[in-house]
Amino acid sequence: MEKKITVLPGDGIGPEVVASAVSVLQSVGKRYHHTFHIAYGAIGGSAIDQHNDPLPQETIALCEESDAILLGAVGGPKWDQNPAELRPEKGLLRIRKHFDLFSNLRPVQAIPSLLKASPLKEDIVKDVDLLIVRELTGGLYFGEPRQRTEKAALDTLVYTRFEVERIVDSAFQLARVRRGKLTSVDKANVLESSRLWRQIVDEKKVGYPDVEVEHSLVDSTAMKLITNPAAYDVVVTENMFGDILSDEASVITGSLGVLPSASIRSDNFGLYEPVHGSAPEIAGLGIANPAATILSVAMMLKYSFGLNEEAAEIERAVAAVFEDGYFTGDLATPGSRVLTTAEWTEKVINE
Amino acid sequence: MEKKITVLPGDGIGPEVVASAVSVLQSVGKRYHHTFHIAYGAIGGSAIDQHNDPLPQETIALCEESDAILLGAVGGPKWDQNPAELRPEKGLLRIRKHFDLFSNLRPVQAIPSLLKASPLKEDIVKDVDLLIVRELTGGLYFGEPRQRTEKAALDTLVYTRFEVERIVDSAFQLARVRRGKLTSVDKANVLESSRLWRQIVDEKKVGYPDVEVEHSLVDSTAMKLITNPAAYDVVVTENMFGDILSDEASVITGSLGVLPSASIRSDNFGLYEPVHGSAPEIAGLGIANPAATILSVAMMLKYSFGLNEEAAEIERAVAAVFEDGYFTGDLATPGSRVLTTAEWTEKVINE
Numbered sequence A, B: 001m002e003k004k005i006t007v008l009p010g011d012g013i014g015p016e017v018v019a020s021a022v023s024v025l026q027s028v029g030k031r032y033h034h035t036f037h038i039a040y041g042a043i044g045g046s047a048i049d050q051h052n053d054p055l056p057q058e059t060i061a062l063c064e065e066s067d068a069i070l071l072g073a074v075g076g077p078k079w080d081q082n083p084a085e086l087r088p089e090k091g092l093l094r095i096r097k098h099f100d101l102f103s104n105l106r107p108v109q110a111i112p113s114l115l116k117a118s119p120l121k122e123d124i125v126k127d128v129d130l131l132i133v134r135e136l137t138g139g140l141y142f143g144e145p146r147q148r149t150e151k152a153a154l155d156t157l158v159y160t161r162f163e164v165e166r167i168v169d170s171a172f173q174l175a176r177v178r179r180g181k182l183t184s185v186d187k188a189n190v191l192e193s194s195r196l197w198r199q200i201v202d203e204k205k206v207g208y209p210d211v212e213v214e215h216s217l218v219d220s221t222a223m224k225l226i227t228n229p230a231a232y233d234v235v236v237t238e239n240m241f242g243d244i245l246s247d248e249a250s251v252i253t254g255s256l257g258v259l260p261s262a263s264i265r266s267d268n269f270g271l272y273e274p275v276h277g278s279a280p281e282i283a284g285l286g287i288a289n290p291a292a293t294i295l296s297v298a299m300m301l302k303y304s305f306g307l308n309e310e311a312a313e314i315e316r317a318v319a320a321v322f323e324d325g326y327f328t329g330d331l332a333t334p335g336s337r338v339l340t341t342a343e344w345t346e347k348v349i350n351e
């Protein structure tokens, strides 16, 4: 297989973790006889510094010629006071919309050797294995009108049937190849958009008799993610609820630093990035763990390229290195064996 | 002092827990020489059954003649398939709006004897003592337009300056009589309404030099409520974010069953209710813990009537009964001393 990948290192620890992930990708390519062509582009704060634009036209052009995008992280205090259009995260919002990356996948899985870093009791989180499917290009994030004066401000939460159908369908398809359980999250006791959402889920479920569906209100889901997170398999929800719930879910198992994500569209083109941020305070120190970005590459192989075996191999290698007790500085707990980002990556490649 | 209180028992365990709270209220009245006149009204499912209306006109009239409202809980599977206007919770939404109860106060405090029921590790939650101030009559809950067809649906997130100013002011005032820390939660990197919100918080803070203010994004707040909940003092946010975050916060200390709430307006008229739901599955069994409703009465005494000493006395009594190891069936853990709802209430009154 021959694929073109655009890599957008971004800010903070982005360049470091992306470098690790690219070297893992290349070693997988060598081993399985695939050729991955890598091109680098600018996004976020560093793109603002160089091009006065968090998503320069050159970057869009590069991505358009590629089969997938790998992103590090964007943002940092340096750009926090910029106007909205010149904020690093605006690059993220625009790239999602431009490429119609409507389906954001955020898996959360308990990793035994990281559980001691979890704020939750071990028996609550040890069996967690869930996947949040967040709608990423609609709702309050992009709805019109949106306006602000000194006297009032408004945003619009709008969803079309088409937008809801495609994300719900993709969630059903994911549920059927996992444990066959789908939780659809809404606020149908209050919102019209949620009532349409719920209706469409009920229509769609007829086509997936093998999937068990439940509706759950967003407030009670926020509770159950803490009291009984192991009860979830696939969770599907709209953009803003998904933003909140996926971040909430990301801290329950203690493995925030190692969580990957995918943002894909119907033809499987996708953008892959770690869930963690740009962590400017540790940038350049060689202590950032690259697992989240390496696992994002595994998601790319699986979801964009259909290379399931190669993806599983990367996941296995990452798990093995953690099992062996190797950590990087950012995740270290007393007694763990601490490697630099580059050394830790070597371990994964050797596995 | 002489006060009129309308009691709305509602559904499920509502009538039981409200009966306990009223007997505590009356015993406080006797001891401190206050007269509390109690009138009973219908709301929620039982009001639908009796009057085909989750908030009958008679109930509104009763409340209008009162100095405060005590509510049990509404809802149950019996009414789950009703159309939106005939759902029990519609009664709640309407009473909030009708009486302009814009400020919803949800305190969450660690209770030592309940910590073992917490899903979080004890060292994370043992010092939790936070207060969520949720805007309750604006935002997506009531914004117009709101509409739904087969092809699309929309809700409107709108806030006026007036609405934001009054909730932010009340949060500042609460922060200054607590630990002097205010966290304002928004999604200002995406929403126009959040940008106005943030701007108003920044304007207001000049008037409260004794309060330390931080802005926090809703997604990262959802994380920090789990990883470091003890860091919060007062948290202020808009209606939908507050719905999600206050429910999330309610489960962290293991004391969901005992959390009170207040929904008040500027003249201190207010509605007080437990955070827990109507729990129809345990209704009538005499095992529901009334602490949340009793503590809601304490909030009434404090916020609506300014009876701080009486309120503190109730809080002390409830804490003492838990400290002594007495529980009701719903909260019992192996080894705890289990009383019925009525017996447990007696213990509180004796304290």
Ligand SMILES: CC(C)[C@H](C(=O)O)[C@@H](O)C(=O)O
Residues within 6 Å of the ligand: A089, A092, A093, A243, B189, B190, B219
């Ligand atoms: C940076 C921000 C705009 C973004 C979002 O809200 O979608 C982030 O929180 C995320 O979840 O990727």
Ligand SMILES: CC(C)[C@H](C(=O)O)[C@@H](O)C(=O)O
Residues within 6 Å of the ligand: A189, A190, A219, B089, B092, B093, B243
């Ligand atoms: C029942 C529902 C409409 C209500 C809300 O969303 O406000 C409830 O969740 C609450 O928080 O009181």
